[in-house]
Amino acid sequence: MILSDRDILRRMEEGDLVVDPVDDLNTQLQPASLDLRLGEEFLEFQRTNISCIHPNREQEVGDYVRETTVPEGEEFILHPGDFVLGTTKERVDIPDDLIATVQGRSSLGRLAVVIHATAGIVDPGYRGQITLELSNLGTAPVALSPGMRVSQLIFTELSSAADRPYGVERDSKYQGQSGPQASRIGVDPEFSEGEE
Numbered sequence: 001m002i003l004s005d006r007d008i009l010r011r012m013e014e015g016d017l018v019v020d021p022v023d024d025l026n027t028q029l030q031p032a033s034l035d036l037r038l039g040e041e042f043l044e045f046q047r048t049n050i051s052c053i054h055p056n057r058e059q060e061v062g063d064y065v066r067e068t069t070v071p072e073g074e075e076f077i078l079h080p081g082d083f084v085l086g087t088t089k090e091r092v093d094i095p096d097d098l099i100a101t102v103q104g105r106s107s108l109g110r111l112a113v114v115i116h117a118t119a120g121i122v123d124p125g126y127r128g129q130i131t132l133e134l135s136n137l138g139t140a141p142v143a144l145s146p147g148m149r150v151s152q153l154i155f156t157e158l159s160s161a162a163d164r165p166y167g168v169e170r171d172s173k174y175q176g177q178s179g180p181q182a183s184r185i186g187v188d189p190e191f192s193e194g195e196e
């Protein structure tokens with residue numbers, strides 16, 4: 001069942017669902033979701049002379065990105081065709097009996113700005129900021145301002161609490177992330193097996 005505004009608030013007041021900081025609940029809380037704001041850090045993909053990303057080589061993926069900080073009050077210009085990683089300003093702590101999905105806001109979608117290219121699941125047990133996959137599918141550059149509401153989290157109650165929540169007994173490679181985190185797919189067991 002998807003949590004309503006009332007239930008989101010109740011779970012936050014009870015303290016097991018954490019979204020922090022929420023500076024203006026009246027603005028951020030929606031009928032069945034909570035709006036999240038854009039943080040100040042971005043990872044831009046470098047157009048280097050590396051011709052191809054090999055997901056199984058972790059270091060190589062890291063080599064592709066450059067971190068930029070844009071303080072609140074300034075703008076990050078997202079150019080047509082660009083793909084950058086951003087972060088939510090808020091960090092979340094998802095209890096074991098909830099799953100959250102990240103969605104872009106319709107108002108930004110109407111400007112051709114997509115907030116998550118593929119990944120939208122925030123697992124039960126996940127703690128940290130959320131990495132946003134920002135792209136501009138339109139034809140005009142769009143100015144994004146850190147602090148603006150760009151995405152929303154929808155919380156769904158599980159049929160029972162997860163036995164193995166994110167961060168427990170598994171390779172939870174994004175647990176506790178702060179700021180945008182580049183892909184760490186190279187540490188997946190199927191890639192590391194057989195390595196010297």
Ligand SMILES: Nc1ccn([C@H]2C[C@H](O)[C@@H](COP(=O)(O)OP(=O)(O)OP(=O)(O)O)O2)c(=O)n1
Nearest residue numbers: 119120121122123126129130131171172173174
């Ligand atoms: N847009 C998103 C989506 C998810 N996450 C965080 C919360 C998730 O709990 C965690 C892992 O997400 P996925 O399970 O989609 O990613 P992977 O399967 O690649 O990672 P893992 O192997 O760690 O499960 O990353 C995030 O920061 N930004």
